[in-house]
Amino acid sequence: MSEIHISPEEHWSPLHKTLGITVTLGENHKGIASIQVDPEVHYGARWAHGGIVATLADIAGAVSISRRFEDPMGAIDGTIELKINYLRKVVEGKIEAIGTAVHIGRRIGVSDIDVMNNGRLVAKALATYMLGPSARSEPHEEKKGSLAREDE
DSSP: OOOEEOOHHHHOOHHHHHHTOEEEEOGGGOEEEEEEOOHHHHBSSSSBOHHHHHHHHHHHHHHHHHTTSSSGGGSEEEEEEEEEEEOSOOOSSEEEEEEEEEEEOSSEEEEEEEEEETTEEEEEEEEEEEEOGGGSSOOOHHHHTTOOOOOO
16 A cells, blocks of 8 residues: 655644654545554553544544645544444554545545554544534545535
8 A cells, every 4th residue: 555654744743743643644545543552652451542542543534534635734623523343452563543534525524444453453433523614615626536525
């Protein structure tokens, strides 16, 4: 898979830097957020805290939507809902959340997210985002893909 690394100066928040989250844009505008598990930073009790898995899912989903607009940093005002099913615990290795935009409307965007650990599915999420003022215009034509706008 061909990925585009999103530079920290341009798009990383203090949260990304503190937790060591890497953000990339994959093929077909997939948003990818990943970390290498560090027990000193990411563990709850005996394994990676579920909150880090949810955080990665939220970021990957947002990237899959926001990067379709001219101003990605102003495209999303916030997360409306994040529903996640935890399938396996994560003890070590790389956690990678891969978000795919499934709907971009005039006011909301929805993304489907798979969270992987060393190649195994560990969580499945669906996230809904409130689009910001800079996203009120149409996404870039080449970035729309099959997500043509519908009235909400």
